[in-house]
Amino acid sequence: MSLSALFVLIMLGATVTYMLGRSRSLALANNLGGIRHLHSLPLYYGAQAALWCLIPCLALLAIWVAFDDSIIRQIAIQYLPEDKQNLAPQELSLLLNTIENIAGGVTSLKATPEMQAIADRVVSLQRLSSILLSAIVLSSLVLLSGWGWSKVKPEYRARNSVEKTFMIFLLGCSTLAIFTTVGIVFSVLFESIRFFEIIPLTDFLLGTQWSPQTAIRSDQVGSSGAFGAIPLFTGTMLISFIAMVIAVPTGLMTAIYLSEYANNKVRVVVKPMLEVLAGIPTVVYGFFAALTVAPMIKNALHGLELSLLSFSIGPLDVSGESALAAGLVMGVMIIPFVSSLSDDVINAVPQSLRDGSYGLGSTQSETVKKVILPAALPGIVGAILLAVSRAIGETMIVVMAVGTAARLTANPLESVTTVTVQMTTLLIGDHEFDSAKTLAAFALGLVLFVITLGLNFFALRIVKKYREQYD
């Protein structure tokens, strides 16, 4: 029986169990003289019985599916001739893949008779597994359903029990997120440790040279690259700084205008428009940066350069891929982020404070400056920090608009590179996962993660502290 059919059957079984449990509780209630003699409503008895057969059956199905293949694989190894069993792990797995493909009916492969024989046995194993699974799942479905049905008693506290199950389910969902995070952190951490075994931590964090060219063959010249990450971080900071210079004032002013000055008609139009801005995929911003803004800056500066030359001032070195272009576009991208967060914070300032200020005869701008902004400041700082961490982690725009030359500079007209750009370039292409070059991406990722985590941590704490003040 196919998996999907089994799944449907389990669902069906659970539904039937629900109805059985419900009708049994109704029948019991009738004998006792009304639903109020039951501890819980009939629906809870049904739900409890259904959950009791649904959860174990689904768990069984999931576990079986998870381990099915690897167990069959282990058995298949036993069928292999002695010499093949002792192959290196990679070759062994290649061989097993071939066998599985043959078993799966890929006819283009030329199968030796003995491989064909093993493949046949694998096929029969798979069939057996499937039958076993169906049998076990279906029988436990029936048994559990009956058991759940028999548990329906007037004094049984089904309502509380359903509540608890629901809570455990919710808990499970949230732990999933936590485990994923932990998993990501550890996978990045372990790869980074491998990197730091090759390149010392101090060289990485304090070095000012970045040219991650390791040799593909060991006899190549210049086989050891330089892994000093400082230019990358300064590049990131430069671009983020430009972005914040654009986004913070604009976003904040937008928020102030929308929450304090704009009348309803304007708000209704502008707010969704800002949200649209936030919904544009970053790739599109990348196009905009690379194709529109960067050439524009270049042309503008070219004109400036010509006019400067006539005063015999040294030429400006204008690169097509300037940090300025990427920073500008990134800033525009972050505006809605800053404005909607600040808008929330400003709206959370109680109306009574505004009334108090207006009641004393202050104008709107005085109220904004002297009452609303000071009251909202911690929240706004939090919003800005969140925006910074967003800017630091942004990849697409910089990949498209920024070069890959790791230059240690504060000149926004030069091309720089950022941490995220380097990570992508390091990982694109065919590289083994144990060269310093690829591992460097993990180390960069780790540092980036630590930085944004720290920023978010502080930002959220500030926002939270601020919320407590007024709630």
Add this chain to the structure above:
Amino acid sequence: MENNTITDINDIKETVGIPLVDNAKMSMRDVDVFYGEKQAIFGVSLDIGVNEVIAMIGPSGCGKSTFLRCLNRMNDTIEICKVTGQLHLEGQNIYDSKLDVVPLRARVGMVFQKPNPFPKSIYDNVAYGPRIHGLAARRADMDEIVETSLRKAGLWEEVKDRLHQPGTGLSGGQQQRLCIARTIAVSPEVILMDEPCSALDPIATAKIEELIDELSENFTIAIVTHSMQQAARVSHRTAYFHLGKLVEVNETEKVFTNPDHSLTEAYITGRFG
């Protein structure tokens, strides 16, 4: 059951009693207020005399706050709110389109139902208004304004050692007195109070009532209250509102002992509201 003396609201044609006085500080004529399509105040005419304390009472939702907020144009902050009629402060039309609301609100101050000190120090709370209006040239002048305002609000002794601590750290009653100090720091001529004691305990309430009594020597005060004892204790005249109409205005004593209108009587005897 009582025999039904409550007349139909449509029978209220005009205000009974003495809504108009000779030496009026503020005088309102035929004031209508609309929230969008909905009318909240119907043709109210009322005078508020110089240095008078006038109490406004009436069942919840009858438009007391709405009317009060017309007197310093606080209703302007509500987008859908429209006010028509004549409202004059010392003969000057306060809804004149050429009139600047900012100085108006400095002349007609307001104290709100819930104490709303700014999240600033006690000193800065009181100094807020004078700073905006440039009332003090030097630091010493400001210190003096702060001290006299706090003294008038009866708060000075309690806070003189902690002027630079946050105003939000005071008790509810102290906060409300701080808000009163903040209001009188800009030397308004009229003070509007919308249920200033409803968030306070009886002792804090008694303090504020005492304060209102003292303030009435220098200021004209309009106070909205739900407590009839409070109205009786602090006010000279009492205005009774009902469903957006001004039913009766009379000497406070008369309103609470022998009201002219049956609706007023029904309300003060607690038959509805």
